[in-house]
Amino acid sequence: MTTDLPKEKLVEMYQKMLQIRGFEEKLFELYSQNLVPGTIHLYAGEEAVAVGVCSSLRKEDYITSTHRGHGHCIAKGADLKRTMAEILGKKTGYCKGKGGSMHIADFSIGMLGATAVVGAGLPIAVGAGLSVKLRKTDQIVACFFGEGASNQGTFHESLNMASIWKLPVVFVCENNLYAMGTRQSIAMNIENIADRAVAYGIPGVSVDGNDVLAVYETACKASERARGGEGPTLIECKTYRHRGHSRVDPARYRPKDEVAEWLSKDPIKRFRDKLLRFGVVEGEIQAVEKEVSLQIEEAVRFAMESPYPQPEEALEDVYA
Amino acid sequence: MTTDLPKEKLVEMYQKMLQIRGFEEKLFELYSQNLVPGTIHLYAGEEAVAVGVCSSLRKEDYITSTHRGHGHCIAKGADLKRTMAEILGKKTGYCKGKGGSMHIADFSIGMLGATAVVGAGLPIAVGAGLSVKLRKTDQIVACFFGEGASNQGTFHESLNMASIWKLPVVFVCENNLYAMGTRQSIAMNIENIADRAVAYGIPGVSVDGNDVLAVYETACKASERARGGEGPTLIECKTYRHRGHSRVDPARYRPKDEVAEWLSKDPIKRFRDKLLRFGVVEGEIQAVEKEVSLQIEEAVRFAMESPYPQPEEALEDVYA
Amino acid sequence: MRKITYRDALREALIEEMHRDASVFLLGEDIGKYWGGAFKVTDGLAQEFGEERVRDTPISESAIVGTAVGAAITGMRPVAEIMFGDLTALAMDQIANQAAKIRYMFGAQAKCPMVVRTPFGAGVNIASHHSQSLEAWFMHVPGLYVAVPSTPFDAKGLLKTAIRGDNPVLLCEHKLLYPLEGEVPQDDYTVPFGVADVKREGSDVTVVAVLFMVHKALNAAKELEKDGAISVEVVDPRTLTPLDRRGIIKSVKKTGRIVIVTEDCRTAGVSAEIAAVVAEEALDYLDAPVKRVAEPDTPIPFSPPLEKYVIPDEKSIIKAVKEVV
Amino acid sequence: MRKITYRDALREALIEEMHRDASVFLLGEDIGKYWGGAFKVTDGLAQEFGEERVRDTPISESAIVGTAVGAAITGMRPVAEIMFGDLTALAMDQIANQAAKIRYMFGAQAKCPMVVRTPFGAGVNIASHHSQSLEAWFMHVPGLYVAVPSTPFDAKGLLKTAIRGDNPVLLCEHKLLYPLEGEVPQDDYTVPFGVADVKREGSDVTVVAVLFMVHKALNAAKELEKDGAISVEVVDPRTLTPLDRRGIIKSVKKTGRIVIVTEDCRTAGVSAEIAAVVAEEALDYLDAPVKRVAEPDTPIPFSPPLEKYVIPDEKSIIKAVKEVV
Numbered sequence A, B: 001m002t003t004d005l006p007k008e009k010l011v012e013m014y015q016k017m018l019q020i021r022g023f024e025e026k027l028f029e030l031y032s033q034n035l036v037p038g039t040i041h042l043y044a045g046e047e048a049v050a051v052g053v054c055s056s057l058r059k060e061d062y063i064t065s066t067h068r069g070h071g072h073c074i075a076k077g078a079d080l081k082r083t084m085a086e087i088l089g090k091k092t093g094y095c096k097g098k099g100g101s102m103h104i105a106d107f108s109i110g111m112l113g114a115t116a117v118v119g120a121g122l123p124i125a126v127g128a129g130l131s132v133k134l135r136k137t138d139q140i141v142a143c144f145f146g147e148g149a150s151n152q153g154t155f156h157e158s159l160n161m162a163s164i165w166k167l168p169v170v171f172v173c174e175n176n177l178y179a180m181g182t183r184q185s186i187a188m189n190i191e192n193i194a195d196r197a198v199a200y201g202i203p204g205v206s207v208d209g210n211d212v213l214a215v216y217e218t219a220c221k222a223s224e225r226a227r228g229g230e231g232p233t234l235i236e237c238k239t240y241r242h243r244g245h246s247r248v249d250p251a252r253y254r255p256k257d258e259v260a261e262w263l264s265k266d267p268i269k270r271f272r273d274k275l276l277r278f279g280v281v282e283g284e285i286q287a288v289e290k291e292v293s294l295q296i297e298e299a300v301r302f303a304m305e306s307p308y309p310q311p312e313e314a315l316e317d318v319y320a
Numbered sequence C, D: 001m002r003k004i005t006y007r008d009a010l011r012e013a014l015i016e017e018m019h020r021d022a023s024v025f026l027l028g029e030d031i032g033k034y035w036g037g038a039f040k041v042t043d044g045l046a047q048e049f050g051e052e053r054v055r056d057t058p059i060s061e062s063a064i065v066g067t068a069v070g071a072a073i074t075g076m077r078p079v080a081e082i083m084f085g086d087l088t089a090l091a092m093d094q095i096a097n098q099a100a101k102i103r104y105m106f107g108a109q110a111k112c113p114m115v116v117r118t119p120f121g122a123g124v125n126i127a128s129h130h131s132q133s134l135e136a137w138f139m140h141v142p143g144l145y146v147a148v149p150s151t152p153f154d155a156k157g158l159l160k161t162a163i164r165g166d167n168p169v170l171l172c173e174h175k176l177l178y179p180l181e182g183e184v185p186q187d188d189y190t191v192p193f194g195v196a197d198v199k200r201e202g203s204d205v206t207v208v209a210v211l212f213m214v215h216k217a218l219n220a221a222k223e224l225e226k227d228g229a230i231s232v233e234v235v236d237p238r239t240l241t242p243l244d245r246r247g248i249i250k251s252v253k254k255t256g257r258i259v260i261v262t263e264d265c266r267t268a269g270v271s272a273e274i275a276a277v278v279a280e281e282a283l284d285y286l287d288a289p290v291k292r293v294a295e296p297d298t299p300i301p302f303s304p305p306l307e308k309y310v311i312p313d314e315k316s317i318i319k320a321v322k323e324v325v
């Protein structure tokens, strides 16, 4: 496989993937030390999806996200420090500590927020797409959701609506094979979520979700289509989460060899090898890796040192 | 076209279709005389669907129904008198006057009731199918709904669930081209609702919904499949309502020639011609027609003479 | 002053706001040129503003509201119509968990200026799925405003306030109010949220009523004045969130008695909250127990005598008033 | 008597009822052998009863409840789990418009014996979409029963009553109660609906509390007894529908004072209905205004200090009690 992408873009994509991975691994650690309140759903293993898709977007484009949202956030360009601070419940976090891991958002970069109600983000993405159309800008919307979410009624209503109105929405299904402990085959009778596109008269594509360039290319086509006023696309990215559903889940429901197989398809490792083949030198890669690990350390420090909000702030921000 | 059906069955189907038509036309009349409270959604023109499908069912099989439910009710074998009484709000009606036109039901013949929330009947049909499976009877469930309802989230969730559990449910989409004033093409980007079956890995079939024998044959196949434990089928019956959406709707949104074309495909007229070709003699047909019109008159008389419920009965039947 | 119907007052508000602000648009089932809304509130608007801004939707209540949310947080001011109030149940997640919470959850990064218009109420024999009054559910949703106009004047003024505001609003209409006529100024005006309106002054008893019940309360008040010379003050909160607690309490302090008349079913309804407010904040001024006049705890039945029996009427209001005076 | 947890008490009820009656079955997301329920209430049940009767579902809340409805009206006794109470919003139509109304609409032709189990409550920092207490919505749904067990004993007994009854029941659990231990008899028993339980006798003030708040009320009562020698009676309604109004009023008649403690947000919450009942039916016995202790009208925030601030605690209960005594 070759690519026409400039080296800088490739390295930037690699950097983003590393940021996500590093961020999640650090969170895992902090959680074990009881420093993360509530729960977290880690994105490790699925980095190629968020980064592949978001690399096809412009800054002013929108994304909507899920309970597994840190990766989307970082891929869209969110600040690691404020993301980390939010997840730790700090006042300096994106949502002043009101949202936490499951409601991360950065409206300044078009990250319209994570909803923790599975499937609830889809109609919101449709609305953002409609807004774009009515305001006549050339923004587009990428809407992330899991294969489990594709069984929600909102999936159906949203894809239908986006289709009839030819809205600039790219629906990105992160098929990581499981919804909590429920394997895809228990919850639906089809192999490819992409096939569901037929029901709405829109294109549906399945892609290797652990290959960031494959995701990127697929997303670029869908983005162009969206920006060109031709309407939505459903992209299914086949991927796998490295860890349990949420921090406390040992994921015993997954066969060991399945896990091993997917770990061997680690999107970061694969992309690193590719970068070398594309002529990025080892030293350059290591420099990025070093930089990212410093960024993560800095994010943690920032978050840890940040104050909690004052209790009474709980009463603010209910109404505008 | 030929048929293997015994003459009695054919005549019985014709009779049911006539009952529905006669019932609806009479209701139209009564409504104009201010004798029907509330609103009514007439089924005239779609008789071949209810009769074709219900003729493939056994008495102990279930159906679920919609706001346009009189036809389903009659086709499943409900008593015309009690149906009419219910629609007129009388105590002798199936629901003691509590339900009316939009909530007609006859549990004694497996008619599990009409819901007026568009799309809400689908999961209920799935539940009935699951019940059958768990109780290990050989009943099946026919679930009626409109093409408009196929855009509801419940459609998606229900077909998916019925598919994964291989439930004995026949989903019957009555595609009459409109949902109130909204033409199908405004509300969805596909031609055939049957294509939506792909999303659930089940068979989807489109059939001429104004040809009662075609509907019957399609329904028989689906019913056999259901009874055989092979799971659900989605049948789309292309049909047309002769009148407006509800009693007050003049249906000006429908092009005149479209209406004319569909009126010329009147399922009752077509079936009558066929009966003659199948060797049922004119006299026999006329006898049925006469009988049906007497039945309707009797139903009206019964309903008109029946008392209203006592006001305080409003407080009964909230809990078992 | 000219008189127009409640329906026309709502339509005028939509028209004027759509002219004033290009970010206002409408969406809902059959609101467009083929039908003009099940209750004709949007009749003619698609013709005037085009189908982009007056948008017919598929039957997808959840996505209708969700789409409004997405549009609202990205710069638009959608006004969604849910054809019948009972069907808000289908959009409950998008209304209560998304629209109402989005600002708070995201630490005020977003605002969600949108309106959901929907008709509640019984009285036209369309049974259990088309007749409920569910305002109380939405009062229990922080982040959402709930408006309940009872007159053409309030309808136009509250809808304008709703559209211009930066928060999600459920505008509760009532089926029987649409044809009602009332005075509505030609000039632009708004009705503020959180300010109850004394629809009739009185001194013996406060009757708090909402939506169609305001008119039944006014009729009852007239009757009572003639009849036993009881002077009834009729207070219309106009918005349930924010609720003008001070306005209600002020009236109770004056009269010492309160009857609350709502069309929802009694238990945990709108009247419960108002009763609780009085029990907490004005107990010492009460000369008689609080009274609720509401629907009994049943679904709405279809048959005319049954339906009539469950809907509060002038008689039941008069009876309640007499019990406390 | 042996002590078991609230979680185990619920599980025992399910196991015993499934053995007793073949028509009882369970459905819900991740309730089966791979997870055993998000809060492990159904742990091991798929292994014991098989996957037909302990059925993992897709993420389709509306269809989960709708499927239960369809099964219930055709002879089964489904127990559906909605993983978090907040998600009942997605199934609101099936719960409120279908399950609760089906018997009435169809003139008693059908019965709909089903249970929806779901956990409410905040306190574990999982923010606005996983922490609400929404019991009040369901109190406002005639045709539905609403049970709110606060102890392992009540949990088992109420769940059994719910399963054996012929009506739809929302069984409200609470996340923080699952690990709570309490005495539960080995023998079969049920707890009747509509009978409040005096969890602690007292004479100076009645505190009505539900779910986890019962325990905070009991702690506060202990504190108050020591402290200022105030004798608190703690009344737990155990079911909100039917509500044991007589039981509550009886206690108020004794104490002359009432504080209502619920974890839902204040406006139009459970406490509003209870306050209204007292204001209507026991006003003359009140020596002080009714007091509500509830969450403020905000979504539930994530960060620990914020969340802690909005959840009623012993301190706020003690303060409220002191204000009325």
Ligand SMILES: Cc1ncc(C[n+]2csc(CCOP(=O)(O)OP(=O)(O)O)c2C)c(N)n1
Pocket (backbone or CB within 6 Å): A067, A068, A116, A117, A118, A119, A145, A146, A147, A148, A149, A150, A174, A176, A178, A179, A180, A245, D029, D059, D061, D083, D087, D090
């Ligand atoms: C509507 C809803 N149902 C259930 C849950 C509980 N829950 C949280 S994540 C999850 C699984 C989601 O699966 P999927 O959509 O495949 O996303 P993934 O977690 O695999 O990324 C479930 C069931 C929820 N938050 N919202």
Ligand SMILES: Cc1ncc(C[n+]2csc(CCOP(=O)(O)OP(=O)(O)O)c2C)c(N)n1
Pocket (backbone or CB within 6 Å): B067, B068, B116, B117, B118, B119, B145, B146, B147, B148, B149, B150, B174, B176, B178, B179, B180, B245, C029, C059, C061, C083, C087, C090
């Ligand atoms: C959930 C819901 N949305 C809207 C309505 C109002 N309504 C009643 S019938 C109808 C059209 C239904 O169209 P379709 O499903 O095609 O059935 P048809 O009337 O054509 O038989 C609508 C929008 C409703 N009753 N329920």
Ligand SMILES: [Mg+2]
Pocket (backbone or CB within 6 Å): A146, A147, A148, A174, A175, A176, A177, A178, A179, A180
């Ligand atoms: Mg998944």
Ligand SMILES: [Mg+2]
Pocket (backbone or CB within 6 Å): B146, B147, B148, B174, B175, B176, B177, B178, B179, B180
């Ligand atoms: Mg139709």
